[in-house]
Each structure stands twice: as C-alpha cells, then as structure tokens.
Amino acid sequence: MTDRQAASSTPDSVDALLDGVDADGLAGYNYAYLDEHTKREVRRSILKSIAIPGHQVPFASREMPLARGWGTGGIQASLSLLGPDDTFKVIDQGSDESVNAANIRRLATTTADVATTSDATEASIIQTRHRIPEEVLSDDQILVLQVPITDALRRVDGSDSANRRRHAHKNYSKMWVALYENIVEYGEIKLSARYPVMVADRYLMDPSPIPRWDVPKLDDADNLFLFAAGREARMYAVPPHTSVTPLAFEDREFQVERFDAAACRHCDSTDTFLTEVETDDGERVFACNDTAFCEKRAANPELAKAHHHDDPKAWGPPTDPAVPYGGDTPPSTNGADLGGDD
C-alpha cells in the first residue's frame, strides 16, 4: 500500500463510497451529460436525417458510460434533444422496468434534470428498444429508437460500400430476391424483426428490431421517429406523415404476427402485441408486451389506443373495427385475426 492510499480514508461500506459519488460525481458534467459541441453535432445530423427520410446520416458517436450496442446512439439522440421541460420515457422490449431502461432513465434524470414517466401519452421524448408503444403518439412527441444494425441490405450483402452504392441508385433488387427466396422456402415472408421498409418511396430502411406488428405504425404517423445507432455512428429518421411501406408482393402481402385468439392474461386485451410466457407449471400464457399500456387496460378494459386523441386514428395493425386501417390489410372485426387470411 502506498503512502497516498494509506493517507486517504478507507470507506467503511459501499454506501459510504456511493455517497461521495452522489455529492460530486456528476456535478462536473455538462447539462445532459454531453458537451454542447457534441449536442450541436448530433442535432445537425438529426436535422439532416429528417431532411432526407430513411437516409443514413453519419454522426460522431461519442463514448458513453455504457458499452456500444446497448443504446448509446439512442442516448446521444435523446440527451441532445432533452431540455428541462421535457418528460422522458424509456422502454426496453416493451418494459419500463428493465435494468437498461432504468439506467438510461436515471442518467437522464441526474444529468438533464428531466421528469420521467412510464405513460406513453405523457412523455415528450420516448427512447425505445424493439417496440413502438401501443398508444398512438402525437405530433408533439419524438420516438427515439435504438438501432443495432443500420442497413437493411446487410441481410443480403455484407459489403457496406456496395450497399451505399445500391442506396444511392435505389437498387434494391437483391433485397427483393431475398424475400422471393423466403417465400419459396416458407410459403410466406418469415422475417420476425427488422422487416425492410421503403421510406417515402425512395430509401430502403431497417426499422430496427421492432416486430412486424409495429411496422405499420411508422406509416403516416403524427410523430417523428428517430433511429440512432451508436456503434455504427449512423442515424436516420421518419418524419411525421411520411409514407413507409413494407416490402411485399402484390399476391403475398405483408402480414403482422398472429396470436390465434389469445388474450393478455393480465388485462384480457386481444388487440396488443403479446409475449408468450411459460409459467413454472409449464403452462403457456400470453401477456401484453407493452407493460405500461397493459396496466392502463387492466384498470380500464375499454380504453382505446387513441383514447387521448380527439379524432380517433388508425395506428398499427387493424384492431378497432370503428377505425379504418391505412395499411394493406382490410379492417378486421376479430382482434386476433390479424393481417391475413391464413
């Protein structure tokens, strides 16, 4: 032991050690953790990505207090947008309670001094991984999606330089062949997540690993979608009211997941994205993936997904027979019979 270490006081417990961190640990950081130059740079990239919907824009992804690939792109986008008046919500796979979501939320609270919520209708900025909330977002909300793989074409070609050339020239025939071969093999397009979509009829976009269920929500939405990948240092956006069309054949239409008349065990919803859970008894049950909305439904089973909008609008797969669905699939009267005839 050196003299210096011996001279400093040895903490008695972990709590004592953390006390010190709370006292001055984050005081030296800039508002919202990132320095102002970084925030400006990120905002500039955000503006550029909004200007060219679906196009991947590079940004100088900084080191974050989190490993790359764990949402660093999303955090940088969120933190550069957050102000003291914002309300922040973080979702990880539909849940606000997972460790990663809680940590990101805590970072925003301690450094940006924002209010947090788990209510999707209350938040001004929502950072999410793998899901888009069930409740319809509004024109004053921004959804920030964490993206692990930015380029949809990487599924068919590992070369980014070749893929950038394809994007530049709107040459997506290889992706189409992959879908064709998928149908040859399985009879329908079996891509569970990262379903390729065309944005504004120009760029092919990877919508991040959201389930097919959430893909129709991107089309003609009121809110802004931002996609940010920290590891790849790229971001892209779907501005409000932009057309987003999943790639599909005229006679093999895009389909969302089917749950065969299953209902959420907690709230009995049949019009939400369900997760299959195996209980300790070996029984297989379904539960809502969006836990915050599930709690609301449990309290009020009649609650519509657009309950907070004056003008009820379609959002995602056909669920409410009263609301016309904007996608390829005709409105369905049965909540479980979603997006197809087989």
Next chain:
Amino acid sequence: MVVVDASGLTKIYGQPCGECVDNTGPAVGDNQCPVCGSVVACADIDFELYDGEVLGIVGESGSGKSSLAELLALDSEATAGTVTYEHYDGNLLAAGYQQRHQLQNERIGMVHQHVRDGLELDFSGGGNVAEKLLAAGWREYDAIRDRVRELFTETEVPVSRMDDPTDTYSGGMQRRVQIARAIANDPSLVILDEPTTGLDVSVQARVLDMFRRIQREQDVATIVVSHDLDVIRLLADRTLVMRHGRIIESGLTDRIMEDPHHEYTQTLINSVI
C-alpha cells in the same frame, strides 16, 4: 433497322499519354504503349448491328474482345467513342449509373464469361432469374414464378431444380441460367461473352442449339464474343476479326471463313485443330 451503331470505341487501361493509340495496334504488333505503358484494350472500333442480326467477334486472347463486350454491356467505362442505341437518346457510353442499371435490367442482356460475374451463387437458380424481373418492377409472386418456370423450360434447365442454390448446378446449367437471366425481360440486345468456354462438346452443342432457337424465335440482336471459330460459324451472320485491340477484318461469316483476306485471319482459320 440499326440497333447499335458504334464509332471510335476505345478503351485504355492505365494513364494514357495521348499517343497510345498511334503507338499500338497490328502494325506495331503490340497493344501496350511503349511510352506510358498503358494497355490499349480496343481502339477505333466502328460497327453497326442490325435488328435480329448476330454479330460475331473473334480473335486471340488479349485481342480486346471481352473489353469490347463489357463496354457494350455497360459494365465498364469507355475511354472514348460514341455508341447510339435504339432505346437510348444520345451517347450510350455517357449514360449515368442509374440509366445503365435500368438498361442492363430491361434492355441489354449479358452472358458473362465467368459465372461469378453473372450469377449470385448463393441464390437459387430461380432467384437469379427472378432478380432481373424484380429489378424491372415485377411485384406479383405467382407471375414471377410462372415466368421463371417458362424461362427455365425455354433454356432447357430442369424446372425441378429451380429452387436449388446455383452453386449446386453443373457448368452447363449455370450457363443456361445466365442465358435465361439475360433474356428474362425480352431485351433488344444480348451479348454473349464466350458462351461455351469450359463446357464439354456435347453440352456446347446443346447450349448453342438452344440459344440459336431462342435467338431466331425472338429475333433479338446479338453479339457473340468467342475465340472459337466453330461457335462463330454456327451463330454469327457477320463477323469482326480483332487483333491487338483493332478490327482487322470484317464481313459475312462464311466469306471470312472461306475467303479470309487479312494475313492474320488466314493464319487463324488455318490453325484450327
């Protein structure tokens, strides 16, 4: 009607010094410029291709045949020259990438010498043909399947193998799939670069017969590049003989075969084993 009219077509690999074309050619006996070391693959090529005609290009290895084919198939950039093409306004060689891509998908079919240049071996044979249809905007799955089946039948590839990966196909089948791909969108120009190289004689004959039948049925203008005089004799109406990047003789195929004028052509025809 003229489908393709080429004049002054030149392709130089390297940094041309300006006198490369004068310093090379049959008179010099080389295609590498002694001043700057650039390789003149082909220079001052003039020809016309008419509707429904098959034009043969013959010559020894390194004479510039494949470079010329690549220029016409829009796979590489020309150094100089003008090509007018019936489905394009202006100089075809000046077309941008997107226009080239569209022409390659819908108007100009190419059968490459090397399978890897022409086919995606990880995809199924059917997928390779479907790619051309998809690129041309086909969006009905069943219609695409029907058309691929039709093309496989036409090019005599077993339809039962259409969903197998292309690298499990024999060399002859791969060549046929390339032809199916090249004619998928009813192009007005097809370019065959060494269509039978690497195939055994009986398969060569069947591929040539198959192509000759399709070419006659669809009346598509074709350029056949080959070092094999028998292939040229069988397919081509007119023939260009190339050496050191220049056309040294051109004329009706049977005239060239029976009565070659140029000294080199005479040697070439007499040297058939």
